[in-house]
Amino acid sequence: MTTAQALLSVNGISRRYGNRSAVVDVSFELDRGQVLGLLGPNGAGKTTTLQMLSGVLPPTTGQIHIGGHDLLRQPERAKALIGYLPEQPPLYLDLTVDEYLLYCARLHLMSGAGARTALERSKGLCGLKDVGGRLIANLSGGFQQRVGIAQALIHSPALIILDEPAAGLDPGQNLELRALIRELGKEHAIIMSTHILSEIQACCDRVQILHEGRMALDERVQSSRWDAGPYSVDVALQNPPAVEALRVIRGVLNVVGNDEGRFRIECADPAETPARIAAQAAASGWGLYELAPRRDSLETTYLRFTGAAANGT
Amino acid sequence: MISITIAMHEFRRLLRSPLPWFLFALVHFLEAMVLFQMLSAYLEQQAVWQGFGITETVVAGTLRMAGMMLVLVTPFLTMRLCSDEQRHGTLSLLHAAPIRVSQVVIGKFLGILLLLACSLALTALLVISLRVGTAPDPGQIGAGILGLFLLLSTVSAIGLFCSTLTRQPAQAAAGTFAGLFLLWILNLAGANAGSLAGIFSWLALLPHYSSLLSGMFDTADVAYFLILTGGFLILAGWRLDTLREYR
Numbered sequence: 171m172t173t174a175q176a177l178l179s180v181n182g183i184s185r186r187y188g189n190r191s192a193v194v195d196v197s198f199e200l201d202r203g204q205v206l207g208l209l210g211p212n213g214a215g216k217t218t219t220l221q222m223l224s225g226v227l228p229p230t231t232g233q234i235h236i237g238g239h240d241l242l243r244q245p246e247r248a249k250a251l252i253g254y255l256p257e258q259p260p261l262y263l264d265l266t267v268d269e270y271l272l273y274c275a276r277l278h279l280m281s282g283a284g285a286r287t288a289l290e291r292s293k294g295l296c297g298l299k300d301v302g303g304r305l306i307a308n309l310s311g312g313f314q315q316r317v318g319i320a321q322a323l324i325h326s327p328a329l330i331i332l333d334e335p336a337a338g339l340d341p342g343q344n345l346e347l348r349a350l351i352r353e354l355g356k357e358h359a360i361i362m363s364t365h366i367l368s369e370i371q372a373c374c375d376r377v378q379i380l381h382e383g384r385m386a387l388d389e390r391v392q393s394s395r396w397d398a399g400p401y402s403v404d405v406a407l408q409n410p411p412a413v414e415a416l417r418v419i420r421g422v423l424n425v426v427g428n429d430e431g432r433f434r435i436e437c438a439d440p441a442e443t444p445a446r447i448a449a450q451a452a453a454s455g456w457g458l459y460e461l462a463p464r465r466d467s468l469e470t471t472y473l474r475f476t477g478a479a480a481n482g483t
Numbered sequence: 484m485i486s487i488t489i490a491m492h493e494f495r496r497l498l499r500s501p502l503p504w505f506l507f508a509l510v511h512f513l514e515a516m517v518l519f520q521m522l523s524a525y526l527e528q529q530a531v532w533q534g535f536g537i538t539e540t541v542v543a544g545t546l547r548m549a550g551m552m553l554v555l556v557t558p559f560l561t562m563r564l565c566s567d568e569q570r571h572g573t574l575s576l577l578h579a580a581p582i583r584v585s586q587v588v589i590g591k592f593l594g595i596l597l598l599l600a601c602s603l604a605l606t607a608l609l610v611i612s613l614r615v616g617t618a619p620d621p622g623q624i625g626a627g628i629l630g631l632f633l634l635l636s637t638v639s640a641i642g643l644f645c646s647t648l649t650r651q652p653a654q655a656a657a658g659t660f661a662g663l664f665l666l667w668i669l670n671l672a673g674a675n676a677g678s679l680a681g682i683f684s685w686l687a688l689l690p691h692y693s694s695l696l697s698g699m700f701d702t703a704d705v706a707y708f709l710i711l712t713g714g715f716l717i718l719a720g721w722r723l724d725t726l727r728e729y730r
Contacts, residue, residue: 260576
């Protein structure tokens with residue numbers, strides 16, 4: 171098994187609430203330097219998954235290893251490597267920011283000067299330098315969220331788990347958060363859940379889509395499929411010819427067809443090749459009635475694995 | 484060590500709320516009234532109190548009243564210990580930290596105990612102030628204060644357990660009162676003759692406190708308080724642990 175190498179190794183975890191399965195058989199591995207975005211509609215099991223990873227909720231079945239330590243058998247060792255921001259930031263509203271963050275640092279077994287240094291560092295990272303002496307209750311929602319994030323970072327854990335970190339942030343703060351996550355992602359392993367697609371594309375290098383508690387997709391964000399992939403068009407023909415007839419058109423790299431006269435054609439040139447296909451279709455009487463550029467973006471992928479699947483059933 | 488951190492955190496948060504200040508101000512005012520009233524009764528009716536020392540009468544009487552009042556006040560102090568954490572989602576901070584549930588329970592318990600000890604120190608000063616005019620028996624005062632401390636730690640443990648049971652502080656306080664009432668009622672059940680009377684009266688809370696008040700340091704009484712306190716702390720730990728399952 172590879173549990174010894176990967177920082178986080180999740181092995182077939184499931185979680186049931188009574189008769190309802192919230193998460194079913196999720197497995198993956200994650201290492202330092204990776205930012206994993208957990209995507210899915212509401213109720214897909216994102217929060218439950220993150221709760222299990224952070225040791226707050228024990229899985230019904232399956233194992234979680236963090237830094238080689240079993241989260242259930244050696245919880246103290248494993249949890250020392252985790253920083254966790256729950257969906258609702260765990261704030262004591264009657265404390266000041268400094269008091270609260272120091273308490274969090276001490277809960278993670280830091281003491282004295284180490285905790286003070288960590289406090290200043292995490293305040294600097296999260297833009298909280300000026301509000302250290304203020305009561306958390308008097309801070310705006312965005313600042314409270316930042317305190318929650320600072321709490322997850324303060325002991326510089328190897329694995330940072332953020333459940334909807336962008337909730338309640340304004341667009342400016344959101345950009346700062348993305349920059350922060352990218353920066354932290356160089357040295358730490360980060361898992362964040364969100365339902366904002368642009369966030370994943372902006373700061374994650376790996377994405378998982380959860381749908382009805384199952385992992386529907388686990389891929390790298392920067393893969394050829396989404397960015398540098400060949401441009402392709404979807405073509406629909408009333409009188410479809412053999413696939414070979416399409417392949418011979420100049421500029422066509424690859425053709426995938428189905429029975430209903432629909433083809434996905436990879437083009438060498440985004441302008442010239444579709445024009446040639448259209449001309450050839452007109453000349454040969456193929457009855458071209460649809461020619462659309464195909465955007466295999468994260469959005470369509472997301473909809474295919476979640477929305478479309480939900481509509482289809 | 485972590486327990487101390489949690490204890491100081493709880494202590495600080497308790498002091499941030501106006502409730503303990505208000506309750507303790509009330510209790511200490513009433514304690515002073517009781518002491519004054521008993522003292523004047525003792526001085527005016529020397530004939531009635533013939534043969535009794537001031538410690539047995541005035542000090543024990545004041546401590547008995549102080550005990551009653553502090554027992555009534557403690558559920559309001561313990562009610563938020565864990566119910567608030569459940570309500571505001573801060574329990575996940577503790578559950579995700581590399582600490583054991585037992586450390587959390589002991590920390591919270593020590594925190595509330597520290598607050599009650601402060602109040603107890605004031606109560607002790609009140610009765611010791613009798614030294615200005617007379618010489619109360621320090622041994623008996625010590626036993627009384629110790630008894631009060633043990634009584635309050637038992638009530639705190641029950642209150643801590645009750646506050647793990649619910650998200651609503653008021654419900655936790657009500658539950659604690661119900662528990663205390665039960666332990667009090669057992670005393671009445673013990674008063675009736677019957678085969679179980681002995682068990683009932685041993686389980687009852689106040690007789691153990693009374694014997695300490697009268698200056699009798701009986702290990703059986705101390706053990707009673709310690710067993711009850713420990714038992715409820717263990718229950719609180721179990722409950723906090725299962726809260727991870729059913730959230």
